[in-house]
Amino acid sequence: MLTRPQLEKYADVLLWGLTTSRVEPYKPGDVVLVQYELPALRLAEAVYAKLLARGLNPVPRLALTPRMEKDFYSLADEAQLVFQAPGQAVLHENVHGAMHLLAPESLTHLSAIDPKRIAAAAVARKPLRDILVRREEKGEFGWTLCLYPTRELAEKAGMTAREYAAQVTAACFLKEAEPVAVWRGLYEEAREIKSWLGSFEAVALHIESDNVDLTVTPGEHRRWLGLSGHNIPSFEIFTSPDWRGTSGRYYADQPSYRSGNYVRGVRLTFTDGVVTDIAAEQGEAFVRKQLAMDPGASRLGEFSLTDKRFSKINRFMANTLYDENFGGPHGNCHVAVGSSYSDTFDGDPATLDGARKEALGFNDSALHWDLVNTEPKRVRARLADGRETTIYEDGQFRY
CATH class of the missing domain: 3.40.1830.10 (Thermophilic metalloprotease (M29))
Incomplete structure (x- = not known):
């Protein structure tokens, strides 16, 4: 190959x-x-x-x-x-x-x-x-x-x-x-965007597309990560939100293969941080069993955005590593149900014990499943003073 x-x-x-x-x-x-x-x-x-x-x-x-x-x-x-x-x-x-x-x-x-x-x-x-x-x-x-x-x-x-x-x-x-x-250059560009995102200190993010109307709460003591060397390739910039503040509806138009199952058209409704309604065009029974794996499997562990200017991926790849980094004409956002990433804590993650993670709304689960939306979308940040600013639109950060 x-x-x-x-x-x-x-x-x-x-x-x-x-x-x-x-x-x-x-x-x-x-x-x-x-x-x-x-x-x-x-x-x-x-x-x-x-x-x-x-x-x-x-x-x-x-x-x-x-x-x-x-x-x-x-x-x-x-x-x-x-x-x-x-x-x-x-x-x-x-x-x-x-x-x-x-x-x-x-x-x-x-x-x-x-x-x-x-x-x-x-x-x-x-x-x-x-x-x-x-x-x-x-x-x-x-x-x-x-x-x-x-x-x-x-x-x-x-x-x-x-x-x-x-x-x-x-x-x-x-x-x-x-x-x-090339990767070193992208790493530096991403570092500037992450710093810019962190400067807003947003209390909520509102994601809108034809089939998505979702509010995500970044949470206290969070930072944005991405292009950290963990995934090759990786163009996403993400954080692990406070799962308790998730509400609204999310739609994954990108199919996925997981544990031998093909899943397409997943629709999730979040109420008070927990998935309360599940539907899928294909594989719905599997989705329901996955989200019942443990208490944290039906909560949000990650929110991510990919800038189309970075990613060269423009086809469905039948693999989450690539599909969550899809660029295409509109970039993508994805959420992960299940476990969160403690390194999105803005201090020393080694100081976090279980009680502290729970208090900050970091989710814990044996599941981590990325669900990708590639529709045209706008993401607005609501600031502490009530103002709103668009941080992502037309597949790219408004940096």
């Missing part, structure tokens, strides 16, 4: 992303987990060599194949479903970075699995994720995520393999002579 020079450039960009995603610099001897799916083997090999050259200790892990994953959810008994391999917690307590190379060979192999079984396994793994969140809050851990093009992705997105790979290379600037330099 990608040429050797493109693979080397991709690996360089991922190294930039991993380095940028962590507060503290990496030191020789630090441990980096490299989790990859089989089609991404050549990219994993390129990354592995570059990590070694940096004096780091890569730990490669091959993800489950579609058959193994289907067999797990089909055949595992209740104890096996929540089983955690010995040493997992030890690894999570000692790993300094992680790279996740997504390359799915199937998007629908879990379509016949009861979503409750998938949810049970996700809830069981949450303590491991919490370890990494805590360590990231302390600046001890960083991560990055990318996508390697596969024929399955291309087919589900309605493209040829060549067209799909072209979207990936364009989005990650792999045809540029120095793609890392």
Whole structure:
């Protein structure tokens, strides 16, 4: 799918992303987990060599194949479903970075699995994720995520393999002579926009499009994040709002694949911060089960905007990493139901305990599901003095 020079450039960009995603610099001897799916083997090999050259200790892990994953959810008994391999917690307590190379060979192999079984396994793994969140809050851990093009992705997105790979290379600037330099430039532009957004100290955001009329409360002690190296590519600028102040209706016109299920046309109504009505043009039963996963699954964990001037993505990609960064003619906004990001706290996230997060309205859940709207829209910020100002319109920030 990608040429050797493109693979080397991709690996360089991922190294930039991993380095940028962590507060503290990496030191020789630090441990980096490299989790990859089989089609991404050549990219994993390129990354592995570059990590070694940096004096780091890569730990490669091959993800489950579609058959193994289907067999797990089909055949595992209740104890096996929540089983955690010995040493997992030890690894999570000692790993300094992680790279996740997504390359799915199937998007629908879990379509016949009861979503409750998938949810049970996700809830069981949450303590491991919490370890990494805590360590990231302390600046001890960083991560990055990318996508390697596969024929399955291309087919589900309605493209040829060549067209799909072209979207990936364009989005990650792999045809540029120095793609890392391009990412550094975007990083600086995004930093200025985030600072501008933070200067408003908005008490509410109002999002309007043909099918969206939603009010989101940014909350106290929040900051905007984005282009932090965590996701490659990443053009979104986001915050984790106070979930209690969410009200109105939201519509995701962008379809999504999740846990083997194809979902389209999700409509959510929020009342006093909680989803009170759910509808979908396809996959409604699955959506309802996902949002019933735990108490936080029906609350808002993220609000995000993507500027069309940054993103080169102009097609549905059948993958959330790309679809949540869609540029196209109108940019996009997306919300995530489920867990919030504690690093949107404007102080030291390491000082946040569970009680403090709850008091500030940071949501907690085993779920984090991004739902994308690409309609033309306007986003207005309501300020403490009652004034309103438009911060986003025609697919771009009014910066």
